[in-house]
Amino acid sequence: MAPVATPFFFYLLSGIMLIGGVLVITRKNPVHSALALIVTLLAQASIYLMLYAPFVAGVQIILYAGGIMVLFLFVIMLVSVDRVQRERQFNSQWVVGIIAATALGGLFMAVYTKGKDIFPEHALPMVENDNTQQIAMKLYGQYMFAFEIASLLLLVAIIGAVVMAKKRI
Amino acid sequence: MFAYIKSYLSSAQTPGAAGNMFWVLVYILVIFTGLAIAVMLMTWLERKVLAHMQVRLGPMRVGPHGLLQPIADSLKLLLKEDIMPAEADAFVFWIAPFIVVLAAFTVFVVIPFGPTHAITDMNIGILFMLGVSSLSVLGIVMAGWASNSHYPLIGALRSSAQMVSYEVAMGLAVVSAILMTSLNAEGTGTLSMIGIVQAQLAQHEWFIFKFFPLGLIAFFIFAVAMIAETNRAPFDLAEAESELTAGFHTEYSGFRWSLFFLSEYTAMIAVSSIAVTLWLGGWLRPFPNLLSGPTWDRAFSLFPGIAFLFLAAMCFFNTARMPKHPLFRIQTIGLAVFGIVLGLIGLILFIPAVSMRVQDIFWFSAKVGGFMYLYIWYRGTFPRYRFDQLMQMGWKVLLPLGLGVLILTAGVALLQQKLWHP
Amino acid sequence: MESMLHITTLHYLVLGAALFLLGVIGVLTRRNVVIVLMSIELILNAVNLNLVAFSRMWGGLHGQVFAIFVITDAAAEAAVGLGILIAFFRNKETVNIDEVNLLKW
Numbered sequence: 001m002a003p004v005a006t007p008f009f010f011y012l013l014s015g016i017m018l019i020g021g022v023l024v025i026t027r028k029n030p031v032h033s034a035l036a037l038i039v040t041l042l043a044q045a046s047i048y049l050m051l052y053a054p055f056v057a058g059v060q061i062i063l064y065a066g067g068i069m070v071l072f073l074f075v076i077m078l079v080s081v082d083r084v085q086r087e088r089q090f091n092s093q094w095v096v097g098i099i100a101a102t103a104l105g106g107l108f109m110a111v112y113t114k115g116k117d118i119f120p121e122h123a124l125p126m127v128e129n130d131n132t133q134q135i136a137m138k139l140y141g142q143y144m145f146a147f148e149i150a151s152l153l154l155l156v157a158i159i160g161a162v163v164m165a166k167k168r169i
Numbered sequence: 170m171f172a173y174i175k176s177y178l179s180s181a182q183t184p185g186a187a188g189n190m191f192w193v194l195v196y197i198l199v200i201f202t203g204l205a206i207a208v209m210l211m212t213w214l215e216r217k218v219l220a221h222m223q224v225r226l227g228p229m230r231v232g233p234h235g236l237l238q239p240i241a242d243s244l245k246l247l248l249k250e251d252i253m254p255a256e257a258d259a260f261v262f263w264i265a266p267f268i269v270v271l272a273a274f275t276v277f278v279v280i281p282f283g284p285t286h287a288i289t290d291m292n293i294g295i296l297f298m299l300g301v302s303s304l305s306v307l308g309i310v311m312a313g314w315a316s317n318s319h320y321p322l323i324g325a326l327r328s329s330a331q332m333v334s335y336e337v338a339m340g341l342a343v344v345s346a347i348l349m350t351s352l353n354a355e356g357t358g359t360l361s362m363i364g365i366v367q368a369q370l371a372q373h374e375w376f377i378f379k380f381f382p383l384g385l386i387a388f389f390i391f392a393v394a395m396i397a398e399t400n401r402a403p404f405d406l407a408e409a410e411s412e413l414t415a416g417f418h419t420e421y422s423g424f425r426w427s428l429f430f431l432s433e434y435t436a437m438i439a440v441s442s443i444a445v446t447l448w449l450g451g452w453l454r455p456f457p458n459l460l461s462g463p464t465w466d467r468a469f470s471l472f473p474g475i476a477f478l479f480l481a482a483m484c485f486f487n488t489a490r491m492p493k494h495p496l497f498r499i500q501t502i503g504l505a506v507f508g509i510v511l512g513l514i515g516l517i518l519f520i521p522a523v524s525m526r527v528q529d530i531f532w533f534s535a536k537v538g539g540f541m542y543l544y545i546w547y548r549g550t551f552p553r554y555r556f557d558q559l560m561q562m563g564w565k566v567l568l569p570l571g572l573g574v575l576i577l578t579a580g581v582a583l584l585q586q587k588l589w590h591p
Numbered sequence: 592m593e594s595m596l597h598i599t600t601l602h603y604l605v606l607g608a609a610l611f612l613l614g615v616i617g618v619l620t621r622r623n624v625v626i627v628l629m630s631i632e633l634i635l636n637a638v639n640l641n642l643v644a645f646s647r648m649w650g651g652l653h654g655q656v657f658a659i660f661v662i663t664d665a666a667a668e669a670a671v672g673l674g675i676l677i678a679f680f681r682n683k684e685t686v687n688i689d690e691v692n693l694l695k696w
Binding site: 031 | 258260261264291292293296297299300301303304306307310311314322326329333357358360
Binding site for chain 1: 601659
């Protein structure tokens with residue numbers, strides 16, 4: 001299926017993502033930050049669809065927006081006391097933080113303006129009918145070892161999270 | 170302009186795949202209207218069927234046999250006062266029912282009512298459906314938190330913990346059904362909903378009967394998990410009236426509450442559609458390969474008309490049984506008119522041109538309707554699970570069972586590929 | 592203006608860099624530990640966007656597979672991080688990152 005109105009959707013979605021990102025880092029109430037992050041993640045899933053990556057978009061919606069953010073909301077509800085919201089928002093080294101972030105931003109701008117020509121055009125539009133099948137071939141063929149290690153990592157993370165959050169070990 | 174509209178009618182694709190925006194909008198409107206009517210019908214049906222199971226009559230006053238009760242309910246909910254708790258977070262309180270309704274309705278983008286009767290056919294169809302239906306957990310958590318009172322908070326935490334736990338079991342059952350789609354000549358399966366039903370057509374077997382009893386156990390796991398996923402009896406601890414006042418939607422009144430109610434029934438229809446598509450052959454009529462050919466097709470295509478004529482006959486029968494009191498005259502006339510309307514729809518459905526197109530939708534809706542009746546039956550029959558029993562069943566019973574079915578299905582499928590296509 | 596209308600890989604990379612920058616600002620300047628963790632998720636998402644954009648540019652699917660691994664790792668890290676946060680909160684009754692100073696002299 002031919003892509004339609006790509007610039008419009010790209011600018012709309014990137015605007016949503018950037019506004020969501022700004023809201024994440026500037027809201028006082030952590031629940032509002034979590035909601036803004038959910039909006040950003042969903043907009044990012046749509047951008048993955050524009051980049052001919054439907055499987056990654058589906059994984060992003062299920063895992064990130066539907067799993068990790070639920071976890072964040074649970075913990076925010078457990079941890080947020082009213083006292084927290086009336087305190088100051090920014091920590092005591094925020095000046096140094098802003099300077100470091102500005103330096104990083106300058107570095108990015110330098111890289112992307114000087115190196116504008118080393119990124120060639122897109123390849124031909126990728127077929128997305130068998131995206132899932134091809135990812136499966138790569139995942140269980142070439143990257144099988146990484147797959148097994150990722151499952152081991154998840155096991156370790158589960159045990160670690162349970163031990164960390166228990167009342168009595 | 171007309172050529173653009175007509176160009177779709179001769180294509181053999183879903184409107185999304187064909188890129189035809191006008192027909193996409195038409196399909197969206199039709200599905201939205203159909204869902205609204207289906208939800209209203211479900212509320213009436215639930216009260217009547219539960220009542221008859223409890224040897225009483227249910228709503229009988231509002232229309233003939235209570236048929237206008239859903240309309241009265243919706244009017245009441247629209248006119249109720251909209252209360253917001255004083256300390257509640259206004260923005261989150263406002264947006265929570267919105268998110269739940271959005272998640273419930275977006276799922277219908279990929280549900281196939283026929284080989285070309287879907288809004289679009291994404292090639293990650295089932296993944297998209299599972300992902301979007303997991304977004305409703307977020308809405309519930311936010312509803313409970315924003316109400317700023319303990320019953321909704323506990324109800325929301327319990328409800329979302331339950332939904333997240335049973336999503337895992339659902340996912341495993343879905344994966345073992347998807348495995349069965351890869352038993353074709355090329356050895357590639359598909360995640361697209363239309364592809365799954367076509368795989369069932371090509372393999373001459375509904376997936377519920379495949380590799381007996383593995384398909385049946387996978388279907389059973391999904392059937393149990395989908396009831397827990399939609400917070401219905403017997404897993405409705407989080408919203409039962411005797412337990413937690415009303416769970417996460419205690420503080421919602423009027424139109425906001427009706428949004429939660431609407432999304433609950435829509436989610437029920439959505440997960441039933443997943444079950445029907447994956448295991449019960451979607452839009453396929455019974456025995457599409459065994460009893461094939463134009464005469465059998467013609468015979469089976471009479472079913473929609475016969476169903477509606479049967480409903481019309483029931484209406485006329487009950488009209489005759491109405492009390493012969495002058496105060497009941499309007500209800501009797503109303504029931505007779507309803508029967509005539511149903512009869513006319515049935516007669517229209519006998520026209521071959523109409524029934525050929527509508528047949529797939531009819532079989533799909535009939536199967537989903539069967540699931541809806543099962544939902545009501547479970548509510549009238551089973552006692553409620555306690556919350557720790559619920560979580561125990563999700564993690565300690567359904568999850569190992571799902572893993573076992575998945576491993577066995579994969580093993581048997583591999584064996585079949587090796588033995589029959591070496 | 593024409594170069595703005597034709598969306599190339601560079602557009603996606605710049606978007607990823609902007610998200611990364613927002614995440615870095617969030618990590619370095621906020622007090623609330625939960626928001627710092629959410630900014631880390633923003634950084635990981637920016638990296639994912641870069642990976643998938645490059646996968647589109649070169650036509651292979653290696654970038655997408657790696658992005659799936661990054662999402663998996665982000666889930667694991669969020670779980671452990673939030674577990675640590677809960678343990679920390681139980682000890683000190685605050686989510687202020689300036690108060691993590693028990694080892695300070």
